[in-house]
Amino acid sequence: MSHDSPPVRRLADWDHDRLGRLAAEHGTPLYVLDVDRVAENYERFASAFPDAHVMYAAKAHTGRAVLSKLLDTGADIECAAWGELQRAIDAGADPDTLQYTAVNPPDHDLDYAVDLAEDNPGLTVTGGARDTFDRLEARGYDGRVAIRVNPGIGTGHHEKVATGKDAKFGIPYDQVPEVAEDVAEGFDLVGIHAHAGSGVLHDDLDDHCRAIGKVADMGRKVETEVTPLEFVDFGGGFGVPYREDEEPLDMQVVGEKVRDAVGELDAQIKLEPGRYVVADAECILTEVNTVKETPAATVVGVDASLATLIRPAMFGSYHPIRNVTAPDREAEPVSVGGPCCTSADVFCTDRPIARPEREDLLAIGNAGAYGYELANQFHSQPRPAEVAIEGGETRVVRERETLDDVTSLER
Template sequence: MKIQPHISYQDNTMHVENVSIASIAKDIATPFYCYSYAAIEENYLAYKHAFSQQNTLICYAVKANANQAILTLLANLGAGADVVSEGEIRRALQAGVPANKIVFSGVAKTRDEIAYALDHNILQFNVESEPELQLISELATAKNTIAHISIRVNPNVCANTHEKITTGKSENKFGIPIAKARDVYQYAASLPGVKVQGVDVHIGSQLTELTPFEQAFSKVAAFVTLLRSDGHDISVIDIGGGLGINYSENETPPNKEDYAQLVQALLGHLGCNIIVEPGRSIVGNSGILVSSVVYVKKGEERQFLIIDAGMNDLIRPSMYDAYHQIKPVDITTNETSRYDVVGPVCETGDTFSKNRELPTAKADDLIAILSCGAYGSVMSSTYNTRLNAPEIMVNDSQYAVIKSRPSYEEVIDQDIVPNWL
């Protein structure tokens, strides 16, 4: 029985591809993340196929999951990288992504980060403000080089997603209001060390309908035409990412083919190179967080399923009130109970779900939290001095640890006690 791409029940036991989760848990202590190689590959190739009729570069959004094994997998398939820090540039380069396939986004690029990107001659800076534009010009001129830029315009479009992951409205910190952007382009064209080549837009994350994209891309198309009439040679349109995944069984986000057809219909006549920056929709449903039941606690009004994974491992439910399906690894029982599924962190917010009907569980049972391939491990911490969960990748009938669990000594020894204490 399939529950996610390449994740299924075989003989009543959850498998990632052809590896039993229970067998991994015998060797790797919970909690741990587990990803499907085939699911990541399939999602990337689906984008490549959907956009095959357009001149498109697919730049994976590294922030979604920055594990070097995943980046290497995607680099081997030909992916570029959308990065938001020097660290992500370094990760992408080390994984084999060519510098001419790296796009640098983010609102707070520092002097050192811009210099590093210039030294590696990356494909494009997605500029978010006039002060950033001035700094890029200054540094590029000092290095006697040219920074190829796109300016991120904010189209004031509601993405109909969670308020903390919407980025295209006028009150958001991202980009330059599209009504003001024409003047900024004129200013950019006057600066030394800068070549204006594109327009960038990204309205948010986890979009489950195409209408906000249609509204944003229509505005971008008109804006590109306007910029060209002003004499700007616009050859690139970066449409960002944001395509959602099905966290619940009831969600049906748009497929990649319909998304690509919308892009072609609204932007194809402009003859621009298209940059797409998917993240969540490539890795989100490739991964699960596997945890063990520590206790079943009966409260006065609630029954709690206390597991060994915490909000430090997966912060999305606490931070975004995000819904994740929770499934038992073994499905031999037919009995169900209602639980608040909670973790061990000393915070009331350390809650994965409330009053969720699940198969009746007992201590040491394994459970899986689904759709954790994006914004899971990459956002984790060692809060409460809890060790980061390791990461596993499955490829058919084999698996490998792609990030190990640190020791307590390694975590504690990151702190430095001054000699005057």
């Protein structure tokens, strides 16, 4: 890893001239991905946990450019759905190294995983309900499994991502030993798994480590009372600063805190960063089309929308916004929104930005995690193109959709 790789990339750190050229060449809205930054973030994380098995949580960004780069960097891949398993394999992953974390898996997902495991017995299936193990058994599967534990402690940037206390995720903590005994009789029980939440920064770190400690305790209990384990997987959840005044995590310090929380453990520690690896490696470029002065606000209309980036509408998420065309223009409070016919289609309200004018180019930062993954076609808007920067070169890694693409499956 480059020793001058900063722990966070701010919007001001992007090459504005290059962003302007990319927007002129490829149009807007446009996702711009720095593939080298993805690798730097993964390596920084992995260096903080030298004794752990670090897997990338594919759900944060399943683009082939991301998956291929991480595989080249030495990462393994954790998948939450059958499509992610297939995309990881298409990107070059060895199926024997994959881990599939099943959450209320549809029949098709389980069928796919069981079929995949027939020729790739190294595949690990994680179940978070007794039903999942019953359904695997009914399919004749008796291979590698892990039990997802619900530690009863949720952390993260929003209640909708505090999975550690959401009954949807995992076996209730006190039921795990009994379930482990049953599972160990019919499967190769190799690990337990948990994920407390997402977007964890300084204020949530102590609670996050408390959840990690509970999961480690359960790992020791299962090893003592049921069977030796290959790993205890503590998930991901480590955040990045979306706001300009937030400081990034010192991953070396985080590594020490996690090791203290885990304590002595015979099984290997496994971690699954997703957001941390990709969030600040991508931004969205969007063009201003409307500037409207009203008594309530100065409204700036852009061609990106909640179809391009839904996180502000879905979670109330903050994403930094910068005027790429004129970053030194005097800042004024503005509200920036897109063309969708809903009040939810707003990226910020009364935020000081270098005053936008029509045809200015704006950049929306920290769009790499759950950005394109949640892009949609609301209002029949084709999804944007995505270009990748790697080694100084730029290439299109996802073509811009057309309206024919949007309607291609209609009959």
